[in-house]
Every structure is written in C-alpha cells, then in structure tokens.
Amino acid sequence: MKPEHNTPPAVTRRDFLRAGLRGAAIAGLGGVAGLVAGRSTAEHLVWQLDPQQCTRCGLCATSCVLEQSAVKCVHTYAMCGYCELCTGYFEPDPIDLNTGAENQVCPTGAIIRKFVEDPYYEYTIDETLCIGCAKCVDGCQRFGNGSLYLQVRHDRCVNCNDCAIARVCPADAFRRVPASQPYLLKQTH
Amino acid sequence: MSRASFSQRRNPAPTAIPTNRWPASLWNQNGLRWLVFAVVIGGFLILQSAWAEQRFPPPDFQSGHVLPTTTTPSARALVWQYVDVAVLMIALALASWFALKLRSRKAMIGLSLFSLAYFGFYREGCICAIGAPQNVALALFDSTYTLPATALAFFLLPLVTALFYGRSFCAGVCPHGAIQDLVLIKPVTVPRWLEQALGIVPYAFLGLGLLFAATGSGFLICRWDPFVPIFRLSGHLTILLTGAAFLVTALFVGRPYCRFLCPYGALLKLASQVSRWRVRITPDHCTQCKLCEKACPFGAIRAPAPPPPPATELRAERNRFLILLVLLPGLILLGGWAGSKFAMAAAGINPEVNLAERHLAAQAAESLPPLSKPDQQALARAQRTESELLPAALAVRRRLGFGGWILGGLFGGFLGARLMGFSLWVRRTDWEPDAGDCVACARCFRSCPQELLRLGLTPPELPHASPAPSGEPPPG
Incomplete structure (x- = not known):
C-alpha cells in the first residue's frame, strides 16, 4: 500500500537533530534564566518621578500614552504656607484675588481654594480635572514653599515597559521604584 | 471704597492700566505678607533657584483646622502579578x-x-x-x-x-x-x-x-x-x-x-x-x-515533496549550496558592518547619547547668550556635567557599535543559512x-x-473518501 520509503526508521536523523537542538535550547534558556534570576525581584517596579529633579517643563501632561496623563499634581499640606495670594493658584498679575478663571494659573480649574481662617486659604487638587501640566507647580516652586509637585498616580498609571514620559523628561526625573513604596513625596524638614 | 483710595495713592490714573491695580483689601489686611512676597520675587531674581522651600512658615491655625492628608493610591497589588x-x-x-x-x-x-x-x-x-x-x-x-x-x-x-x-x-x-x-x-x-x-x-x-x-x-x-x-x-x-x-x-x-x-x-x-x-x-x-x-x-x-533524485542530478543545488557556504563569512561580515553602522546612526535613541548630541550641537551653534535655548539648558536640567556626560555617551555609542557588529553578523549568518536552506532537499510524504x-x-x-x-461527519463533497491515496502518488 505504501511505498517503502514511507516506513520511517525508529529514530530518524531529523528527529535526532531536533531532540538535540531542543535540549540545547532548554539548556540555553535555563542558562539565561539562571543568569538573570539573581537580578530579578519578586516585587514589581513602578514608575515615579523625583520632585527634586523635576523642572516643571510640562511634558508630563502631553507625553503620557493615556489620554489624560497619569501624572498629577499632589500637595504636601504640612509644607504649605496657606497663602492668601498663592502663586500656585493665581496668575502673576491677578485682576482680583478670587476664583475667577482669568486669575487662575490652572488651565482646568483643578485647584480648589477654600477659606480656612484669616488670612489663610487651603488649596486642594481636584484630580479628575488635573492634567499634570505643572503650571501651579512652577508658581509654587518659584515663589512659594514648593508644596505643590507632580507625582505619577498609580491608580491611573498603566506601568508601560517603556514609559513615554521618562523617555522625553529633560531632567531624567523618572525612575522605577518598588511597588510597595510607589511615591516620592516631599517631606517637611 | 478702600480700593479706590489705595489706587489713587499709588496711581493717579487708576483706570489706565487695570492689571496694575492691586486689590487694596490685600494691602490693608495683609500688607506685610505682600511685602514679603515682593522681597521673595526680588530675591529669586538675584539668587535664581538657590532659594529652597519654606519661604512662608506653615500657619498656626487658631480654629483647630486639621491638615488634609496627601492621598497615595497604591499600585496594582503584587498578588495580581501572580x-x-x-x-x-x-x-x-x-x-x-x-x-x-x-x-x-x-x-x-x-x-x-x-x-x-x-x-x-x-x-x-x-x-x-x-x-x-x-x-x-x-x-x-x-x-x-x-x-x-x-x-x-x-x-x-x-x-x-x-x-x-x-x-x-x-x-x-x-x-x-x-x-x-x-x-x-x-x-x-x-x-x-x-x-x-x-x-x-x-x-x-x-x-x-x-x-x-x-x-x-x-x-x-x-x-x-x-x-x-x-x-x-x-x-x-x-x-x-x-x-x-x-x-x-x-x-x-x-x-x-x-x-x-x-x-x-x-x-x-x-x-x-x-x-x-x-x-x-x-x-x-x-x-x-x-x-x-x-x-x-x-x-x-x-x-x-518527492524523495531527492540521485546525487548526480543535483549538481545545480550542490553548486549553489557551496557558493553560499563560501560567501557565508562575507555575509556575516557584511551584516556586522551594516548592523554597527546602523546602530551608530540610530544611537540618538539612547537618552544619554541624545543629551550629549544636543549639548554638542548647542556648543557648536555658539553666539547665543548662555541659558537662552532649551537645548542649552538640557545639561543643567539633567544635573550632569560635560566631563561625565561625554565619556558616558561615547561608551554607549561604542557598546551600540559593538552590539551592532554581533547582532548584524548573526543576522547575516541567519540570512545565509536561510538561503542555503533552499538548496536542501526536504522530503515530505503528506x-x-x-x-x-x-x-x-x-x-x-x-x-x-x-x-x-x-468525527462521524461525512464530508459533503467527498462522500467516498478512499483510504488509499490515488490522485498524485509521490514519484520515486
């Protein structure tokens, strides 16, 4: 029924070669795994930016792969002067010290200004509006206490292998940090 | 009312430049703070960024106001990676x-x-x-x-x-x-x-x-x-x-x-x-x-594919195989050379090399005052000095060139092997x-x-599929 060359020998040359190459591939993969296993960590690493290195260039707002950047402004309240004329909130030359859009630095009105007691005002960030443009950070850093700064928010960050913001950051401020301590918050001295 | 009096004191034509009218309530209630602000601006211009944090002391709230806490939404839990x-x-x-x-x-x-x-x-x-x-x-x-x-x-x-x-x-x-x-x-x-x-x-x-x-x-x-x-x-x-x-x-x-x-x-x-x-x-x-x-x-x-004809009839295949075998080292060298050239040309993808290239380009295009263009500020922003950046960038370029030789050579060899594979006779019966x-x-x-x-489903177009191959028996 079948031509005689169709009956294969017990182990063909091709099978033997394949088995040999397969063994070599497994050994090679094992070798690579062994080499890098020493440098691997069970803990996951996530992206974060160091506020001390940040130059408030504004690229965080536009470079993230998400439609609305994963980087947002955060506030260390203990550092804040609670200024009435907050340079993170108001334009350099405000027409009036009120919540009018023309007076605000924030392009999306994401900073909420609330009277606490004379003469102190509290500023909080509405994260649903914040786009991470760092305009308020710049004002606060230049003329204020620097209590406003940017951080990667991990409820939004998708943790790209090749972070698109880190790639363009002019200050090299982005680095991978352990997921158990995913923020580099400013502390009071 | 008080605003008008303040404006007239400072500026005889109060309606001329509206943006210059400072709110008098601020001046009256918080004059000292405003002065401090002006001093800080002046100080900043002199000292640039040498001024650090805490220019304004955090307030002592009389009303017992409690500071909000900075929220830190956590990253995806480790268990989810597993x-x-x-x-x-x-x-x-x-x-x-x-x-x-x-x-x-x-x-x-x-x-x-x-x-x-x-x-x-x-x-x-x-x-x-x-x-x-x-x-x-x-x-x-x-x-x-x-x-x-x-x-x-x-x-x-x-x-x-x-x-x-x-x-x-x-x-x-x-x-x-x-x-x-x-x-x-x-x-x-x-x-x-x-x-x-x-x-x-x-x-x-x-x-x-x-x-x-x-x-x-x-x-x-x-x-x-x-x-x-x-x-x-x-x-x-x-x-x-x-x-x-x-x-x-x-x-x-x-x-x-x-x-x-x-x-x-x-x-x-x-x-x-x-x-x-x-x-x-x-x-x-x-x-x-x-x-x-x-x-x-x-x-x-x-x-x-039928079994190969006798070796004497495979002269063309054998010659092609041999020519490729002789050319293989050349292919490897060519691949390595092209790979390293390409890697060096694309080295700007590396952020370090990119920074160094921008810095050198800014230096070459002199005649502008310092710190005038973003490119010229790049080095300062990255908090690097020229003496540590340039050798590091050169080292990366060297590594890219060397890696380009290795991987390009591998690719050339792979290409040669693929071409030689066309001359090999693979027998397939089915x-x-x-x-x-x-x-x-x-x-x-x-x-x-x-x-x-x-599966017990009779094929619609081949109701009597013969178990024996009848159409094209493999020659040989």
Whole structure:
C-alpha cells in the first residue's frame, strides 16, 4: 500500500537533530534564566518621578500614552504656607484675588481654594480635572514653599515597559521604584 | 471704597492700566505678607533657584483646622502579578490541549476571546510576552536593573511551551494574535517569495529591540507596538494609526503582525521548529486532497515533496549550496558592518547619547547668550556635567557599535543559512503544517475529510473518501 520509503526508521536523523537542538535550547534558556534570576525581584517596579529633579517643563501632561496623563499634581499640606495670594493658584498679575478663571494659573480649574481662617486659604487638587501640566507647580516652586509637585498616580498609571514620559523628561526625573513604596513625596524638614 | 483710595495713592490714573491695580483689601489686611512676597520675587531674581522651600512658615491655625492628608493610591497589588502568571500558564496549557488533543477551532476561538479580553483589554497589553525579551536582555547587561519575576515568567513560559507543543501562545493566548485572528474575514494568499522575504523582518526587529534594550537605550518593541494603544483606547496618533492599518490589513491578510513583524513570534518560530509534539492535520493518514492548504490563511501548509533524485542530478543545488557556504563569512561580515553602522546612526535613541548630541550641537551653534535655548539648558536640567556626560555617551555609542557588529553578523549568518536552506532537499510524504510557520490556530482540522470521518461527519463533497491515496502518488 505504501511505498517503502514511507516506513520511517525508529529514530530518524531529523528527529535526532531536533531532540538535540531542543535540549540545547532548554539548556540555553535555563542558562539565561539562571543568569538573570539573581537580578530579578519578586516585587514589581513602578514608575515615579523625583520632585527634586523635576523642572516643571510640562511634558508630563502631553507625553503620557493615556489620554489624560497619569501624572498629577499632589500637595504636601504640612509644607504649605496657606497663602492668601498663592502663586500656585493665581496668575502673576491677578485682576482680583478670587476664583475667577482669568486669575487662575490652572488651565482646568483643578485647584480648589477654600477659606480656612484669616488670612489663610487651603488649596486642594481636584484630580479628575488635573492634567499634570505643572503650571501651579512652577508658581509654587518659584515663589512659594514648593508644596505643590507632580507625582505619577498609580491608580491611573498603566506601568508601560517603556514609559513615554521618562523617555522625553529633560531632567531624567523618572525612575522605577518598588511597588510597595510607589511615591516620592516631599517631606517637611 | 478702600480700593479706590489705595489706587489713587499709588496711581493717579487708576483706570489706565487695570492689571496694575492691586486689590487694596490685600494691602490693608495683609500688607506685610505682600511685602514679603515682593522681597521673595526680588530675591529669586538675584539668587535664581538657590532659594529652597519654606519661604512662608506653615500657619498656626487658631480654629483647630486639621491638615488634609496627601492621598497615595497604591499600585496594582503584587498578588495580581501572580494571577497574571497563573492565567498565562492555564491559557498555554489549554491552547496546547485544544490544538493537539481536542483539535477544536471553536474551543480555540473561545480561548482567543478570553485572552483578548484579559491580556488585551483588561490588562491593556502590559504585561506581555512580546516585550519581555528586552527586559531579559537589559537585565543581562545592566546590573543595576532589577528584572521583575513576572517579566521573566512571561519570557520563559511561552518559549518552553513552544519547545514541547509548538506555538500554543500564538494560537490562543497572545492578545495581539487573537485580535488579528478574530477579524480575519477574507484571507488572500501571500505569494511564497514575498512571504519568505518578509519573514526575515521579525528577526531584524528582534535584533534591533535586543540591542537597544541591552544598551539601556529604550524598549523599541514596546514603543512601536501597534496593538497596545488599541487595547488602551488611547496612545500616540502615529502608533494608533499603525495599529488601525494592521487591523485593516488583518481583514484580508492573516495575522500580518505575527508573520511579518512580531519579534517574539520569531523566537517562538525557532523554538517550535524543534518542538517535541506538533499539529498534525489528518488524524490517521493523508489522502492528498489539498483541502487543508485552502483552509490555512497563513500559508503554513507545505505540499508533499518527492524523495531527492540521485546525487548526480543535483549538481545545480550542490553548486549553489557551496557558493553560499563560501560567501557565508562575507555575509556575516557584511551584516556586522551594516548592523554597527546602523546602530551608530540610530544611537540618538539612547537618552544619554541624545543629551550629549544636543549639548554638542548647542556648543557648536555658539553666539547665543548662555541659558537662552532649551537645548542649552538640557545639561543643567539633567544635573550632569560635560566631563561625565561625554565619556558616558561615547561608551554607549561604542557598546551600540559593538552590539551592532554581533547582532548584524548573526543576522547575516541567519540570512545565509536561510538561503542555503533552499538548496536542501526536504522530503515530505503528506501535506503537513510547517513546523515554524504554523500558529496552531486549529483551522485546518475540520477541512480534512479524514478528520470528518473520524468525527462521524461525512464530508459533503467527498462522500467516498478512499483510504488509499490515488490522485498524485509521490514519484520515486
């Protein structure tokens, strides 16, 4: 029924070669795994930016792969002067010290200004509006206490292998940090 | 009222420049603070950024106001990384079982849908095995990089599976493959020569990705991934458009990314060529009906080839093989030279080299006052000095050039081996899936009349499928 060359020998040359190459591939993969296993960590690493290195260039707002950047402004309240004329909130030359859009630095009105007691005002960030443009950070850093700064928010960050913001950051401020301590918050001295 | 009096005191024409009118209430209530502010501005101009934090002391609230706390939403919990690895293992096992034992396309479609939903739209394409070789390469060459264990698992598991069961990962686990496979509606046949030529591209892309990852220049495979932006429903426009173009192409050309670009697919292809078990179209014996070839949209099914003629009649093949063998060192050298030239030319992708290039370009274009252009500030922003940046950038360039020689040489050798392979006589008695090209999608099984007989379904067009091959007996 079948031509005689169709009956294969017990182990063909091709099978033997394949088995040999397969063994070599497994050994090679094992070798690579062994080499890098020493440098691997069970803990996951996530992206974060160091506020001390940040130059408030504004690229965080536009470079993230998400439609609305994963980087947002955060506030260390203990550092804040609670200024009435907050340079993170108001334009350099405000027409009036009120919540009018023309007076605000924030392009999306994401900073909420609330009277606490004379003469102190509290500023909080509405994260649903914040786009991470760092305009308020710049004002606060230049003329204020620097209590406003940017951080990667991990409820939004998708943790790209090749972070698109880190790639363009002019200050090299982005680095991978352990997921158990995913923020580099400013502390009071 | 008080504002008017203040304005008149400071400015006799109060309505002339409205922006200069300072609110008098501020001056009256908080004059001291305003003065401090002015001093700070002046001080800043003199001292630039030497002034650090705490210019204004934090207030002592009389009303007992409690400071809000800074929220820190946590990253994805570690346990979910293990869940990802577990899902990958289960999906790989299921895909292998569906392709090799169950032989069911329907089950494979179900698994593809799940993988597309889980690894694609839920996990948003990250973590993914396609980029994982880069992480491993970076970990091999950069001792400061700590490789996440999940990335190592995503690199190893599909490859080890391919060594035993073929490309199960491509078949039903990879979301990139799934999205292309599921949109395929009217496959056209890619000419064999074009398929062969384009099939080289993934190896070049893999080499490029590994080279730039190993030198810490960036993960190009992730950067240019066309489907992740689709999974995320957001991303850079060019990549989104590329993804859309791939998807439209995938309507008519089966899995264009997998076949002609995917670098991890290239690795899996190599692995599955030596796999222990693999897809077998017919359950028992081949009737040479060719129906399976029509069923495969990926051009992965090979026709039977007769045994070779006597060696004396193979003069042309032998000569071609020998010429290629002689040319092989040249090919390797040419590949290495081209690879290193290309890597050096593209070295600007590396952020360090990029910074150094911008710095040197800014220096060359002198005549501008210092700190006038963003490029000139780059060095200061990155808090680097020229003396440490330039040697580091040169070292990266050297490493890229050296790596370009190695990987380019490997690519040249690979190309030569592929060409020499055309002169080799591969004997095939039945219609078989190509060990490397077959993605184990399970489409061909139901096209085989023998399979339909096995399942108790009589094939409609071949009611009396003869068990003996009658049409084209292999010559010889």
